[in-house]
Amino acid sequence: RFASKMAAKFQFLIIALVFDLSKSDVYHYHLNMKHYGSEENLRYRQSGMYSSSDAPSKTAPGNGHSFIDFGNLEFQVAPGFLSMPFPGAVTYIEVAVFESSHFHEIGVDIPGAASKQYCCTPWVQNHTNCHPNRGLIRNLDQSKSSTNETIEIMRVPVPLTPGLKVRMKHVAFEELEKKPYSKFKIRESGLYTLLIANCDSVNPVDILVTGETHWMNPFGYLPGELYGMMPFFGVMASLYAVMSFTWLVLCVCNWSELLLLQGWISLVLFLGLLENALKFGDYLKWNSDGERVSSVLASSIVFGATKRAVSRVLVVLVSSGYAVVKPTLGTIVPKAAGLGFAYFSCSLIYDLIVGLPGNSKLLGHPSVLDTLTLLMVLLATIDVSFYAWILSALVSTLTFLEAKRETTKLTLFRRFRAVLVISVAFSCIWGLYSVSASAGGYYEDHWKSAWSVNAAWEVIYVMLLVAIGFLWMPSKNSQRYAYSMQLKSYDPDEFGDGDDGYEEEEGDGDVDAEYGGALDDGGVQMIPSGFGEKSPQGSEKLT
DSSP: OHHHHHHHHHHHHHHHOOEEEOSOSEEEEEEEEOOBTBTTSEEEEEEEEOOTTSOSOOOTTTTTOOEEEOTTOEEEEOTTSOSSOOTTOEEEEEEEEEEGGGGGGBSBOOTTOSSOBOBOOHHHHHHHOOSSTTSBOBOGGGOSSGGGGGOEEEEEEEESSTTOOEEHHHHOEETTTTEEOOEEEOOSOEEEEEEEEOOOSSSOOOEEEEEEEEEEBTTBSSOGGGTTHHHHHHHHHHHHHHHHHHHHHHHHHTGGGOOHHHHHHHHHHHHHHHHHHHHHHHHHHHHHHSOOOHHHHHHHHHHHHHHHHHHHHHHHHHHTTBTTTBSOOTTHHHHHHHHHHHHHHHHHHHHHHHHSGGGGGGTTSHHHHHHHHHHHHHHHHHHHHHHHHHHHHHHHHHHHHHHHTOHHHHHHHHHHHHHHHHHHHHHHHHHHHHHHHHHTTHHHHOGGGTTHHHHHHHHHHHHHHHHHHHHTOOOTTGGGGSOEEEEOOOOGGGOOTTOOSEEEOOOOSOOSSGGGSSOOOTTOEEEETTOOOBOTTSOBOOO
16 A cells, blocks of 8 residues: 555656645746646645644734635636637636645556556546546545545636636636635645646646645644744754853953864854854744745855855864864865865755745756756765865874873863764764655655754754864863973983974873863973064074
């Protein structure tokens, strides 16, 4: 049963070509429905809809009401298809609304047919006794139970007169009961489908569909499968605000002790705050009136791509010991910046194509799918390059610190390594879960939690950021981790061949307090990087 259900949906997807998953819940139409016999005579879209009884919220503008209103759809013969009118003649368009688990009840399988048949033509009627002629097939063999009550099929007569529009709420009627019908009330929560079919084989013409449909949930226009994203981004924006304010206070209080890496962390926090605040505002606007502001959405996408790119560069620099083990990284910084820019470019283009509502109709085009596939391959390649680079750099840094016996810094980088290992483990586990759930059709039955897939990645990211921020938190002892040399008292008799009296910093072993607790260098002078002042004797301290 499951295999046949999946096969039917796959076949229908091939015919429909365009599948739009709720980019806006005031959905504007301007599409050309091809005549019967073409591969574009069926179009549909889906969205998660809550019933009033189990909605997570019943606030304005939904106020507890849930429905799909398609009364403002307008139909006319496609311009240029007919050269002259045919008074009194009509062709029929059908609009079906149903809960998506009943997909298999639309259309029939005929032995010997190349694919499932969705339109009742004379040939299909001879094999199946389908009804009505010239219309969409509702599989009556599977309607003996009450489940088929969730399927409504409306028939719209469209005059064969060029330029003459008909509005659905004025002329449509429910197919079986012959009553006017233009609004579908949601009585049970689920993924719902609105299907438009041009099945008339007697008067086959192209039909231009314009107008709009309104998908109202009890809490507003936001699609049910995405409702959780609105409070999630609200919480994330608040969290970033608290983190940014706390980080700012620490930076101001320890201004003279700041490290360069702490400036990079400040930038990532600022970008995260902007991204999540804009996304929260976008979801609020979407829920209130069903429309999205492309400029706000595009800005959040830009800030998000920038944040992810800067974060990857930051982790490379930290793993390489920048400003902590080494004063400079030579060509590593421009190489890391170049790889980060490549990631930013690919990620930005991909997110703009997928994320902007105006592009939803393009996602079914083969050229666009090829472009998205290429971008995904490039992003995966860049990410693998980053991961390999980070691992190699971190191993080298730990090896260097162990050889120099710099215990304080070694402990810090070991903790950093543990944070990375935990985040990678969580990422792998969640990635495998997401792939296996998607392949098994899990989200069709668990659409209410589909939003958590992307949300989990944001949680993993912010946990990693919090851990890095905690390890490199601004404090009065921040300069303990700056690149420095230790200067011992000069004693000529003490030096051997090649010994110039300088050695690398050694930690004091007490690292459980704030950044190692109070400084106690045992008379050894610490000289942080960035300071090259002259001593009274004229010799320059090493940096």
